[in-house]
Every structure is written in structure tokens, then in C-alpha cells.
Amino acid sequence: MARVTVEDCILQVPNRFELVLLAAQRGRAISAGASLTVERDNDKNPVVALREIADCTVDLDSLRLGVVSGLQKRVEVDEPEEDDMAQRLTVAEEWIGTAAEGSNKDRVEAEDADYDDSEGADAV
Known part of the structure; x- marks a missing residue:
């Protein structure tokens, strides 16, 4: 298996800073027990998250919403x-x-x- 690089993911998420936020969000979700959409291949959660982003197997919009809601201090009622x-x-x-x-x-x-x-x- 070839190593995943940032260049593989940049095609999906052009902003590198946003890519880091999305991959971190997905990595936390994997750690919390979310199901994987690619084979683990002995990779750690951040690498699996980047591979999922590169292969377009996760919904980026839901990851963006997760990042935003995780950073919000005011909860909407x-x-x-x-x-x-x-x-x-x-x-x-x-x-x-x-x-x-x-x-x-x-x-x-x-x-x-x-x-x-x-x-x-x-x-x-």
C-alpha cells in the first residue's frame, strides 16, 4: 500500500488547514467507534482518516458541520x-x-x- 500524502487529499480539500481540521475530526470519530470506510492496513486513526478523505469515502460536509459544532460555545435551542x-x-x-x-x-x-x-x- 502506498503512503497517503497531503497531495492526495488536496484534490478533495484544497485548503491544507481545513484538511487538517477535517482529518482530525474524522480521526476523533474513528477513535470514538465510527465504522471505517477503508481497510485499516495497520494504520493509525489519522492516517486512516486521510486515506478516507483522499478516496472520497466520507462525507466532507458532515465533517465540516462536526468541526463547527465542536467549536461552538453557544448551543442553539x-x-x-x-x-x-x-x-x-x-x-x-x-x-x-x-x-x-x-x-x-x-x-x-x-x-x-x-x-x-x-x-x-x-x-x-
């Missing part, structure tokens, strides 16, 4: 779907309506009590 938002809005409106009714009821009772007190003062 999925937003709730519109159905969930509509349900939450309905619950919130019901809660606000109930709270407003309760405060109006207290206010009306207080006004009635004030009215009763004022009638009593006039009667004396």
Missing part, C-alpha cells in the same frame, strides 16, 4: 412550534382573565362597602 405557542398564549390569556376578574371582584366589593358606609353616615 429549538424554538417551540406554533401550536405550542398558541396553546401557551391561550393558557396565559385565561390566567390573565382570571386574575383580572379576581381583582375587579375585590374592587367592586370594596366600592360596595364604601357605598354602604356612606349611606349609613347620611342616615345618622
Whole structure:
């Protein structure tokens, strides 16, 4: 088996720095237990990763996404779907309506009590 060189991989990934990042990402995936797409031939994981890149047996776009997601510090959170938002809005409106009714009821009772007190003062 001929040794894999950077020149073999440059045809697939023209930027040498990107090639190093992609090969390192693939090497970590192999170390984590990912299945190989080429024969190992007693090669170490970085060499196997470079051979896979040179032979176009791995998806480079998925490797790029893996590199980017591995370097991100902020994790994106999925937003709730519109159905969930509509349900939450309905619950919130019901809660606000109930709270407003309760405060109006207290206010009306207080006004009635004030009215009763004022009638009593006039009667004396």
C-alpha cells in the first residue's frame, strides 16, 4: 500500500488547514467507534482518516458541520412550534382573565362597602 500524502487529499480539500481540521475530526470519530470506510492496513486513526478523505469515502460536509459544532460555545435551542405557542398564549390569556376578574371582584366589593358606609353616615 502506498503512503497517503497531503497531495492526495488536496484534490478533495484544497485548503491544507481545513484538511487538517477535517482529518482530525474524522480521526476523533474513528477513535470514538465510527465504522471505517477503508481497510485499516495497520494504520493509525489519522492516517486512516486521510486515506478516507483522499478516496472520497466520507462525507466532507458532515465533517465540516462536526468541526463547527465542536467549536461552538453557544448551543442553539429549538424554538417551540406554533401550536405550542398558541396553546401557551391561550393558557396565559385565561390566567390573565382570571386574575383580572379576581381583582375587579375585590374592587367592586370594596366600592360596595364604601357605598354602604356612606349611606349609613347620611342616615345618622
